[in-house]
Amino acid sequence: MDDTDQKLISALRHDARASLSDLALLLGVSRTTVRARIERLRRAGEIIGFTVVLKEDALADPVRGLMMIGIEGRGADRIIRQLSGLSAVRGVHSTNGRWDVIAEIGTATLEEFDDILARIRRFDGVATSETSLLLNTRKSARS
Known part of the structure; x- marks a missing residue:
């Protein structure tokens, strides 16, 4: 390229x-x-598709954050499937380093955000987590 x-x-x-x-x-x-x-x-597979981002999509998640997740044992595939099934999870990324998985989360309220964090922390195999709220997005692949 x-x-x-x-x-x-x-x-x-x-x-x-x-x-x-x-x-x-x-x-x-x-x-x-x-x-x-x-x-x-x-x-070549460099471009795999095109998408449309609607105004309502951008407004739908006033509370957004990244949850870094440490997984014990070999449960990563199962936890990724569980995360992918949650409607508040906007993206799931495997990574290297301290954290095994990073989940992008978006909700309408802080209470909903807290609820989804608690739910994820209860997944069997989630050993540790750390979450950062996104305060402002200056550049995104969606915008």
Whole structure:
């Protein structure tokens, strides 16, 4: 992936509906080049899809946070499945280092947020956790 591909991906993250003409102008290449690069990135699996973010999606989670989870034993797959089944969990990430899994959580109220944290802490195999509330998002793949 070269610098032009990186710029193309950045532009698509900002506006996935940008026209080929606008992208070509921004990148200083032809529309045909933009089309070919997008197709190549899709075939290579670098771009796996496009999405729409609705205003209501952004407003739906006024309380958001990241819960870092330490898992004892070999229960990571089971806990990831359990986390994925919770409607308040917006994302689940495996990681290295001190924490085994990071869960992105979004709720309407602090009380709901506290309830979901308590529920997750009761999962069999969750040894430790640490949670940080997200105060402000300056850049997101969704925006």
